[in-house]
Amino acid sequence: MSSDYEFSDDDGDYYDDGDMMDTQEDEDDDEMMGSYDDFKITPKGKHKSYEVEYESLSQDAVEQLMSADVEHICGIFGVDRDAALLLLRSMSWNKERLIEKYMDNATSVLCAAGIQVPEPTPETSRPHSTTARRSTRSTNKFLGLSSASKPKSPTPPAATSPKSFVCPICFDDSPDLTTRALVCEHQFCTGCWATYICSKIRDEGEHAIRCMAEGCHIIAPDTFVRTVLSSEDGDPEENALALSRFHELVVRHFVASNASLKYCPYPGCTNTVSCPSASSKSSLILMVPTVSCGARGIGGQSVSASQVLEKGGGLGIQAKEHKFCFGCPIDGDHRPLICTVARMWIKKCRDDSETANWIKSNTKECTNCLSTIEKNGGCNHMTCKKCKHEFCWVCMGPWSEHGTQWYSCNRYDEKAGIDARDAQSRSRASLERYLHYYNRWANHEQSAKLSIDLYAKTEKKMEDMQVTSALTWIEVQFMKKAVEEVDKCRMTLKWTYAMAYYLAKGNEKDLFEDNQRDLEKAVEDLSELLESPIEPETIPQLRQKVTDKTVYVQNRNEIVLEDTANGFLEGRWKWNAVVEGFDEPERLEY
Amino acid sequence: MDARLRRVTREIADCKNDKTSSIKIETIDESPFHLKGSFPGPEGTPYQGGNFEIDIVIPESYPFQPVKMKFITKVYHPNVSSASGAICLDILKDAWSPVLTLKSTLISLQSLLCSPEPNDPQDAEVAKHYMTSKASFEETATYWTHIYAGGPGSKDAKQLNSGDDVAIAGLEHTHVDRFVELGFPKAKVVDALRRLNYRGNNIRNIPDDRVIEELLK
Structure with missing residues (x-):
């Protein structure tokens, strides 16, 4: 392996600031700025083997996709948009199944979707309520409707005010009370409708809002919800919030029903990512579909990537890119390790790490029967409860050798004691092995958490540099780039430890760990450079060093990611544990 | 308002x-x-x-x-x-x-x-009792009505003192006594038999060994 400096010398020629900014922008273009109108992904140049093709969609773009489906159904069945939307929602947006079922029996599909009142069947209401509850169902409007006829759109949501009406919910009977009803003609006052719909949307997160009448399965269509929430009943602010939440819920339902779409899991973000290549389970053992919705920041103030670049900011948590895995619920980037194994690791860590740590620091094993023993008091003369073996807690040798020297041990080098300790350490090997990987994994995780501080410190340094030297703003960007790179590589390193824990012994694993070691060393070197104090006279040298090192680290990271990704495509990796989708390990050996 | x-x-x-x-x-x-x-x-x-x-x-x-x-x-x-x-x-x-x-x-x-719905139970033990022996379940339910809800109770129930824990658990005194004679405390026997649903036809499926095992837990 060539040394760091040879490598960076080779690269130094073509690498300058101009290039650096360009590449960055190109990447951003590639990854984030897809054309929103187009659902199908058009290949944009060659992707690296560890990257997946995906596209970020805004809520509006997803609504357009929904609209396309809705229009399609409108066209085929000759129903209005509200009905088509309810039909699709009731079938989880599976158009093929909807068309098939609808052609088979339109009435039952319309009833199941809550669009049409079913013909009354011999009383089959719930047994709990048969005796005394009176039926509130009014005369059936669609009685005898033939299956071929077009379902009528719901009663125009215009509010009516019949004479002497008492709302069965709020018991209001004032003469100027206005009422509304769905196709089922269950009349309620407009105020109750508004409160009810708000409560369903905001408290229960429900997008299928049933009629308020007991046992009525008619679902309020979009137009109805919109009319109610934009009328003057209830708090206008609450209503507006509920309406936007309602749109979001419908979009979320659409996204959740579509295997090639996933909602951005970052709080407050409403973007969606489309990644058809990772939509099947079998594809997930070949690649890690890390995607980004393109937005940055947390909470309501999400900003698009281009805005961040314009502002020139882009450091710290406020500008954290919304990166997530398309294939599993782990947040962030778990490249290079595939989802199944990453999940196995996370589960193991959650279940075992604290226990393992505790066992390691508080217990020893009986040298005779290997039972795990916790010493919670008393002297060093141990008698195993199980096999009655007597030994010394300090040197682990048999107690018989201690003779009359009760309660003290100065025989650490005695042969028997050494043997006993050897045996002890062998039995601890698997625990130690796990902790070795876990501690390194956790270490990188911790470092990544601390990166927020590092970001802040670096920003300060960048300012200092502009003051103490003649460097311009654009010329100190190398620091920011370096910090970002370190952060990125720590994520990679973190997951390489989880991967190494599960990789079966062999040449492949050795090569993998070589790559891992090179990357780790480079990252630590770069971190050190970033922490070093700034002297005005050495800034040019520091800048050169950091820039070189950043490029080197970037390359090492590429190598690890690319090699691992290729390994998955070639089926090169073998595991030492049973992993879904892979062959069983030949023998379980570490 | x-x-x-x-x-x-x-x-x-x-x-x-x-x-x-x-x-x-x-x-x-x-x-x-x-x-x-x-x-x-x-x-x-x-x-x-x-x-x-x-x-x-x-x-x-x-x-x-x-x-x-x-x-x-x-x-x-x-x-x-x-x-x-x-x-x-x-x-x-x-x-x-x-x-x-x-x-x-x-x-x-x-x-x-x-109209109880034992297939969608809130209390699984009671539901099991209902499924195994409806008659025995009803007896216990009557007894509970008698002591907790002030109901008249069945003839059997009237003969018992109120607060009879064997009847509250819906078990038979003869069954409980049999295990108490073996030297187990009564409360424990009632508890174990209730858990095992030692009622009606189900008794045939529960060998004494199983009961002892449960009692020794």
């Missing part, structure tokens, strides 16, 4: 005015949103003759969210927890509709007593 308060006040008044109905709703303290309901056990069931009290809590968003109800009176019923009085009934959860009232919900609870 607050719509929730108006509705609840009206509901309580309606219930008071309705002299024909056996359903009662009364306030516990000054709050109109924490109430106590009661109804007689339905005729022709083991609950006949008892008076069942219900704790009613009216949530902030009533009537758009369901009212919270649980039995204050202990009831031996597959859909009611024998320990906490919690109720498993669809209209108290997702089948709730704003047109339902406190009174109609109490009526539904009353009819739940007529």
